[in-house]
Amino acid sequence: MGVFLLALATMTLAGCMQAPSEQITPPPTAEASPQQAVLSEVLNPQATTGPAASCAPGQFADSRGICLPCLDYEGCFTKSSDMYYFLNTGVELIHRFGASEFPTVDTSAKWLFVRTGATGDEGCTDGAGGRARYNDKSYEYCPSDRRVYVGEQSMWRYYTDHGDAAPIVGLAHEWGHHLQNLAGIVVRADHQREDILAQEIQADCVAGAWGGWANRQGIMDAEDDLKDVGSLMRVIADFGPTRQHGDLDERIEAFSTGYAQGVTACNKYVPHAPLVQTAASPSGSTTP
Numbered sequence: 257m258g259v260f261l262l263a264l265a266t267m268t269l270a271g272c273m274q275a276p277s278e279q280i281t282p283p284p285t286a287e288a289s290p291q292q293a294v295l296s297e298v299l300n301p302q303a304t305t306g307p308a309a310s311c312a313p314g315q316f317a318d319s320r321g322i323c324l325p326c327l328d329y330e331g332c333f334t335k336s337s338d339m340y341y342f343l344n345t346g347v348e349l350i351h352r353f354g355a356s357e358f359p360t361v362d363t364s365a366k367w368l369f370v371r372t373g374a375t376g377d378e379g380c381t382d383g384a385g386g387r388a389r390y391n392d393k394s395y396e397y398c399p400s401d402r403r404v405y406v407g408e409q410s411m412w413r414y415y416t417d418h419g420d421a422a423p424i425v426g427l428a429h430e431w432g433h434h435l436q437n438l439a440g441i442v443v444r445a446d447h448q449r450e451d452i453l454a455q456e457i458q459a460d461c462v463a464g465a466w467g468g469w470a471n472r473q474g475i476m477d478a479e480d481d482l483k484d485v486g487s488l489m490r491v492i493a494d495f496g497p498t499r500q501h502g503d504l505d506e507r508i509e510a511f512s513t514g515y516a517q518g519v520t521a522c523n524k525y526v527p528h529a530p531l532v533q534t535a536a537s538p539s540g541s542t543t544p
């Protein structure tokens with residue numbers, strides 16, 4: 257595909273999008289009108305990948321045939337609504353990775369792009385037992401409906417604050433929760449904090465495994481950015497006494513493990529349920 261200069265430094269955002277699970281989906285402010293409540297399901301890449309689009313002069317077709325004004329996603333997008341296209345690209349890359357790692361299992365998740373101002377019910381409960389709600393700041397996986405809710409505003413913030421790899425790595429982290437769901441290990445509401453922490457660290461590892469795959473595919477430019485990994489990790493690490501995400505060392509270790517050793521190495525974090533089994537876990541609460 258085109259030049260996709262992923263900055264590994266930004267990849268260490270590694271999903272985990274800092275909201276604690278109890279507040280995964282911030283309380284909705286006002287119900288959006290039906291016209292605003294656009295929830296765009298990402299198209300199935302297999303069903304839509306076709307001949308490269310013929311783009312206007314000065315534009316370039318990405319791997320989906322979507323015309324973009326730049327060859328490098330870094331700095332390419334100029335408004336938050338453009339994240340819809342970027343989400344499609346990220347999903348395609350993640351599902352390609354899934355197909356390569358688990359050729360006999362359908363590891364595709366459903367991805368829903370929550371446009372600015374949209375809100376609504378998820379299939380999951382929140383950490384307090386109420387109905388989880390999605391909004392434009394969501395970045396979370398709901399095991400009940402097997403959907404990743406991707407809020408336009410969060411995706412835009414990760415893109416603008418950290419770079420093009422950040423939102424995609426966040427998606428890969430959430431997809432890691434989908435793998436956990438397929439393995440039957442995501443029932444967060446019933447779990448102890450240590451279990452949740454292990455799952456989050458494993459999701460960081462899955463994100464790293466995706467990053468390693470992307471690097472081997474030649475769709476990222478990691479070398480220049482490796483030096484920045486540590487500093488960015490310090491921004492996103494979780495040090496609180498009730499933390500549910502890894503601290504600095506844990507996140508670096510998990511991401512690096514996946515990056516260097518692949519997704520099967522991530523099994524060590526939740527050893528009783530290897531990724532990926534096909535057993536379904538139809539209940540659970542939303543996972544950030």
Ligand SMILES: [Zn+2]
Pocket residue numbers: 271272273429430433456459543544
């Ligand atoms: Zn997570």
